[in-house]
Amino acid sequence: xxxxxxxxxxxxxxxxxxxxxxxxxxxxxxxxxxxxxxxxxxxxxxxxxxxxxxxxxxxxxxxxxxxxxxxxxxxxxxxxxxxxxxxxxxxxxxxxxxxxxxxxxxxxxxxxxxxxxxxxxxxxxxxxxxxxxxxxxxxxxxxxxxxxxxxxxxxxxxxxxxxxxxxxxxxxxxxxxxxxxxxxxxxxxxxxxxxxxxxxxxxxxxxxxxxxxxxxxxxxxxxxxxxxxxxxxxxxxxxxxxxxxxxxxxxxxxxxxxxxxxxxxxxxxxxxxxxxxxxxxxxxxxxxxxxxxxxxxxxxxxxxxxxxxxxxxxxxxxxxxxxxxxxxxxxxxxxxxxxxxxxxxxxxxxxxxxxxxxxxxxxxxxxxxxxxxxxxxxxxxxxxxxxxxxxxxxxxxxxxxxxxxxxxxxxxxxxxxxxxxxxxxxxxxxxxxxxxxxxxxxxxxxxxxxxxxxxxxxxxxxxxxxxxxxxxxxxxxxxxxxxxxxxxxxxxxxxxxxxxxxxxxxxxxxxxxxxxxxxxxxxxxxxxxxxxxxxxxxxxxxxxxxxxxxxxxxxxxxxxxxxxxxxxxxxxxxxxxxxxxxxxxxxxxxxxxxxxxxxxxxxxxxxxxxxxxxxxxxxxxxxxxxxxxxxxxxxxxxxxxxxxxxxxxxxxxxxxxxxxxxxxxxxxxxxxxxxxxxxxxxxxxxxxxxxxxxxxxxxxxxxxxxxxxxxxxxxxxx
Numbered sequence: 001x002x003x004x005x006x007x008x009x010x011x012x013x014x015x016x017x018x019x020x021x022x023x024x025x026x027x028x029x030x031x032x033x034x035x036x037x038x039x040x041x042x043x044x045x046x047x048x049x050x051x052x053x054x055x056x057x058x059x060x061x062x063x064x065x066x067x068x069x070x071x072x073x074x075x076x077x078x079x080x081x082x083x084x085x086x087x088x089x090x091x092x093x094x095x096x097x098x099x100x101x102x103x104x105x106x107x108x109x110x111x112x113x114x115x116x117x118x119x120x121x122x123x124x125x126x127x128x129x130x131x132x133x134x135x136x137x138x139x140x141x142x143x144x145x146x147x148x149x150x151x152x153x154x155x156x157x158x159x160x161x162x163x164x165x166x167x168x169x170x171x172x173x174x175x176x177x178x179x180x181x182x183x184x185x186x187x188x189x190x191x192x193x194x195x196x197x198x199x200x201x202x203x204x205x206x207x208x209x210x211x212x213x214x215x216x217x218x219x220x221x222x223x224x225x226x227x228x229x230x231x232x233x234x235x236x237x238x239x240x241x242x243x244x245x246x247x248x249x250x251x252x253x254x255x256x257x258x259x260x261x262x263x264x265x266x267x268x269x270x271x272x273x274x275x276x277x278x279x280x281x282x283x284x285x286x287x288x289x290x291x292x293x294x295x296x297x298x299x300x301x302x303x304x305x306x307x308x309x310x311x312x313x314x315x316x317x318x319x320x321x322x323x324x325x326x327x328x329x330x331x332x333x334x335x336x337x338x339x340x341x342x343x344x345x346x347x348x349x350x351x352x353x354x355x356x357x358x359x360x361x362x363x364x365x366x367x368x369x370x371x372x373x374x375x376x377x378x379x380x381x382x383x384x385x386x387x388x389x390x391x392x393x394x395x396x397x398x399x400x401x402x403x404x405x406x407x408x409x410x411x412x413x414x415x416x417x418x419x420x421x422x423x424x425x426x427x428x429x430x431x432x433x434x435x436x437x438x439x440x441x442x443x444x445x446x447x448x449x450x451x452x453x454x455x456x457x458x459x460x461x462x463x464x465x466x467x468x469x470x471x472x473x474x475x476x477x478x479x480x481x482x483x484x485x486x487x488x489x490x491x492x493x494x495x496x497x498x499x500x501x502x503x504x505x506x507x508x509x510x511x512x513x514x515x516x517x518x519x520x521x522x523x524x525x526x527x528x529x530x531x532x533x534x535x536x537x538x539x540x541x542x543x544x545x546x547x548x549x550x551x552x553x554x555x556x557x558x559x560x561x562x563x564x565x566x567x568x569x570x571x572x573x574x575x576x577x578x579x580x581x582x583x584x585x586x587x588x589x590x591x592x593x594x595x596x597x598x599x600x601x602x603x604x605x606x607x608x609x610x611x612x613x614x615x616x617x618x619x620x621x622x623x624x625x626x627x628x629x630x631x632x633x634x635x636x637x638x639x640x641x642x643x644x645x646x647x648x649x650x651x652x653x654x655x656x657x658x659x660x661x662x663x664x665x666x667x668x669x670x671x672x673x674x675x676x677x678x679x680x681x682x683x684x685x686x687x688x689x690x691x692x693x694x695x696x697x698x699x700x701x702x703x704x705x706x707x708x709x710x711x712x713x714x715x716x717x718x
Contacts, residue, residue, distance in 0.1 A: 007422060008065045011459035019458045026455035027465025030073050030448050032205040034060070034466060035473055037448070037496065039365065039481070040489040041076035044145065045440050046085035046094030047103060049481075049489065050368040052076050053474055055439040057373065059430040061467035063444070064460030067426025068419040069407035071457050073448035073466070074430050078497050079141050080399045080443045082148070086532035087391035089160070093348050102388075105378045107442070108435035109385055109392040114400060115428025123420035126401050132516040133541030134401060135505035136523030137534070142500035144531045149490035153187040155180025155362055157310055159303045164531035177311065178341065182223065183362040187487035190214055194495050203454060207492055211484060218364060218483040225340070225361035227316070227323045231353040234344075235326045236312065240353075242305060247350040249302035253295060260291040268383075306346050314342040316360060325358060363486040368478040372471065373438035394535050395441055403427055403444025410453050447496060519544045556590030558603035561620060561680075563706040569620070569680055580707045582615040582691050584608070585680065589623035592631030592658075601638050608645075615691045617642050618683050622653035627661050636667050650687060652677040 003010055034056050042052030055076045063074035084103055085094060092098035117125060147168055151158060156174035161167045190210045197206035218224070231240050263284055270281045314325035315337040331337050338360070345357040404420055411418040431441060452462055506524075510517025519541060527537025561569040562577040562585070569587075572579045584607050588600055608614055627635070642649045651671060654662070662668040668676070677683035684707050 004422075006065075007068060007426075008460055011070070011461060015459065020461065022456045022458055023461040024465055026452055026457035027462040028469060029203075029205065029455045030452050030462065031466045031469035031473075032208040033448055033451055034073070034075055035470065036207050036211040036484075036489070036492055037445075038076045038470075039484075040492040040496075041078060041081040042440070043486070043489060044078065044085065044148070044493055045076070045081035045103065046089065046099060047440060048095065048100075049365045049484075050478070051100070051103075051438065051440060053368075053470060053478075054373040054437060055434060055442050056470045057434075057439070057467060057474065058437045059434040059439055059442045060463040060470075062433045063426045063430035063442075064463035065426070066422075066429045067407075067460070068417070068422040069410065069444075070416060070459045071410045071414065071449060071453045071462075072403060072407045072423075072444045073452045073463060074403070074427065074444050075442050075448065076440075077399070077402065077443045077445050078145050078493065078500070079138065079402065080395055080441050082141060082145050082532075083391070083395050083398065083534055084441050086534050087388075087395075089532065091387075096348075101378070103440040104435050104438055105380055105384055106388050106392060106395075107431045107440050108378045108380055109388045110396050110399070110441045111428045111431030111433075111435060113389070113392050113396045113428070114424050115432060117396070117400075118421045118424030118426075118428055121421050123400075123404075123424050126397050126404070126420075128542060128545075129397055129401055129538070130516075130519070130541075130545045131505075132509040132520035133523050133538065133545055134398075135502060135509065136520040136525075136541060137398075137527050137537050138500050139502060139505070140524045140527035140531070140537060141534065142497045143528065144534070145497045145500075146494045149493050150175070152363065152486045152490035153184065153494075155183030155487065159306060160532075163529070165528070174310075178313065178343075180341075180362055182221075183485065183487045186214055186218070186223070186362065186485045187491045190488040190491035191495060194491070203451075207495075210491070211488060214488045215481065215484045218362075218485050223362050223483065223485060224364045225359065226345075227342075227358045227360070228355050229323050229325070229358060231351075231356055233322070233324050234314070234356070234358075235324055236314075239312075242309060243351050243353060243356075246302060246305040246309065246346070247353075249298055249305060250348070250350045252298045253302060256291050256295045256298060260288055260295065263287050263291070302348075309344050309346050312344060314344075314358070316340070316342050316358075323358070365481055365484040365486065365489070368481055370475070370478050372474055375436055375438075378435050391535065394538055398538070399441070399443030400424060400427055402446065406444050406446050406449045410449060413453070447499065515548050519548070550595070553590065553593075554595045555599060556588065556596055557623075558600060559587045559589075560607050561585040561587055578706055579611075580705050581611060581613040582705075583618060583684070583687050583707060584611055584614055584616070585618045585620055585684070585707075587620040587623055591626040591628075592624050592635065593626065593628040594630035597630045597634035601634060601641075604638060604642075608642075608647075614647060616648040616650065616687050618680070618687060619649070619651045620653055620680055621651055621655070621658065622680075624658055625655060627658050629665075632661055632665050632667055636665075636670065639667075639671055648675070648687070648690065650675040650677065650683055652680050652683040 035053065038052030038056040039049040040052070042049050042055065045051075060074050063072065064070075067074075084106060088094075088099055088102045088106065091102055117123060144164055148164070150168070151171045151174070154171070154175040156171060156178065158167065158170040158174050161170060193210040193213060194206040197204045197209060231243055234240075267281065267284045267288070270278065270284060274281065313328040315328055315331045317324045317326065317331065317335045317337055325342055326332070326337070328341060340360050342358050342360040345359050400423070404423055407418055407423060410416075427443065431439075434442060455462070506517060506520050509520045522544060523537050523541035526540045527534055530536035559571040560573065560579060562572040562579040564570040564575055564577060569585060570577065571587075584604075586604055586607060590596065592600065604617060608617075639649050649671070654676065659668065662671075677686065688705075688707065
């Protein structure tokens with residue numbers, strides 16, 4: 001019981017200094033990969049880069065302490081990061097304080113759900129996500145994740161569109177209009193460094209080396225060139241008016257948003273007090289709908305103005321400590337301009353006319369707060385919990401599927417015993433405690449777990465060491481990351497998700513069953529089309545899987561059997577075997593329950609119509625592993641109809657649980673013990689005897705009847 005509550009105590013059995021040295025080295029190695037990766041994934045989640053370090057602080061250690069896998073490396077991962085961003089973007093602007101708060105609360109909600117599943121021993125719920133669905137979703141997510149980094153790779157800025165493919169069109173248009181080549185060069189160089197080092201030796205911390213080299217170069221060449229100037233420094237006709245117009249649009253959005261939130265609160269109060277639809281409630285909902293329409297119009301207007309401002313290109317003229325900016329190729333001939341193109345940095349917030357940010361270089365990570373994150377229990381209300389729960393369920397199941405798949409693969413190599421429910425507890429507590437330390441949702445990482453295993457990690461102490469290394473980084477080394485180019489973080493993400501693309505998975509699913517392949521492809525296409533709303537692909541895939549499952553359950557295999565050349569009974573239709581004219585051996589594969597009870601009767605009727613000389617129906621029940629009341633009633637009616645038609649009915653191969661149902665309902669006695677046989681051989685032998693006694697059929701049998709050869713050699717007629 002103590003080991004169930006504190007599974008990490010098992011680490012110290014036969015633990016010695018030699019094993020600690022191995023774990024220490026493995027933990028440091030994983031940290032060298034985790035630190036730059038976590039910062040990249042945080043931006044994928046719509047958060048400032050340093051929140052990735054917060055997510056890499058507590059979760060790896062907590063997941064290792066309370067999980068069952070000793071090598072699983074927990075922390076920020078690509079798919080969960082993307083899911084987190086996609087689910088929260090409708091609620092708040094990415095990177096805003098509200099968005100950060102929602103991300104932390106979402107991590108807490110995910111943790112509570114995972115922990116609850118683990119404690120209640122419900123880890124099997126993950127089976128609702130079939131392999132074809134996960135394969136289709138993962139391939140689509142990998143493409144979405146990689147392509148979402150193109151804007152940082154090319155150094156362009158665009159507003160996100162309702163669909164991801166529309167955003168990619170905007171990125172392509174912006175890149176054609178203007179690509180910041182130093183940014184592109186940094187990103188491409190980072191990719192080249194990681195690929196080359198990985199080929200030389202996979203154990204080399206290629207991500208860390210790429211980050212270190214590019215950060216040093218960024219510092220040496222002053223990669224980011226930013227200037228803060230008043231609006232009067234922009235020597236472009238109509239620019240001041242455009243800034244004012246943009247600020248008015250942003251202010252209108254904020255005003256409408258505040259008003260809509262106030263009316264939303266009134267709607268909640270009205271619902272609680274009235275418990276039904278009222279005139280006041282209808283009026284409030286109409287106001288919300290009208291405000292939403294106005295907000296969409298204001299957002300579109302702001303988008304057009306923001307795009308216009310972003311597309312402006314300037315030349316810089318520096319006089320002493322001040323800058324003046326002229327439209328590109330339009331500066332006065334008597335002034336000397338600096339080399340390079342300058343652009344206005346504009347986001348979702350209003351521009352400060354007295355302090356405009358104009359950038360002439362590439363984007364960098366910038367200042368990272370030194371020290372540990374703020375520790376506080378996130379404020380989780382029932383309303384927020386249920387709002388985030390649907391997304392949390394999908395993230396929980398997807399994250400756990402990834403984690404348990406990795407853990408099982410490693411356990412197969414190490415021989416370690418794995419408990420999926422204990423792993424759910426560990427992942428749940430990692431997200432719960434992580435949220436207290438300002439972490440967003442995390443899961444087990446395939447790449448870092450592989451690094452941990454290759455480094456020879458013996459126990460979860462390696463993950464504890466990893467967390468300690470992150471703490472040291474937060475306390476002392478964050479200033480070193482100031483000049484890290486954003487394009488390099490984009491390259492890290494793109495390289496990490498390449499491994500998620502698995503085309504062979506589609507082919508494998510199709511070879512197994514065509515409908516599994518179709519579900520995988522359809523999940524892939526739906527996820528791509530509806531991105532960034534990734535939950536649509538999962539839900540459609542699960543729905544299709546359930547439809548196929550229900551259809552197969554409602555239409556199980558009901559086969560007419562005959563003797564195969566292997567001297568066993570097999571499907572006459574599939575193997576094109578000659579059947580007996582007087583005995584129909586029918587096998588039913590699956591549970592006999594309400595959804596398919598009538599199907600058995602339909603198939604037996606079909607076999608009766610195909611065999612006009614039929615005398616006996618033998619039901620081979622080896623495939624019936626369960627039976628409910630509807631199935632029992634359908635079987636009873638089938639027996640009555642066959643016998644009332646002047647034919648005989650027998651059954652063989654009954655399983656214990658089915659016999660119990662038949663005995664409790666009296667169907668066993670109605671069929672008669674003399675018509676119930678232990679196996680098909682005994683049944684066929686008895687039935688061949690019966691149809692020749694008291695009939696005009698030849699005593700020797702039915703000529704070349706194949707079932708005659710199925711009778712045991714030592715069988716004697718009664």
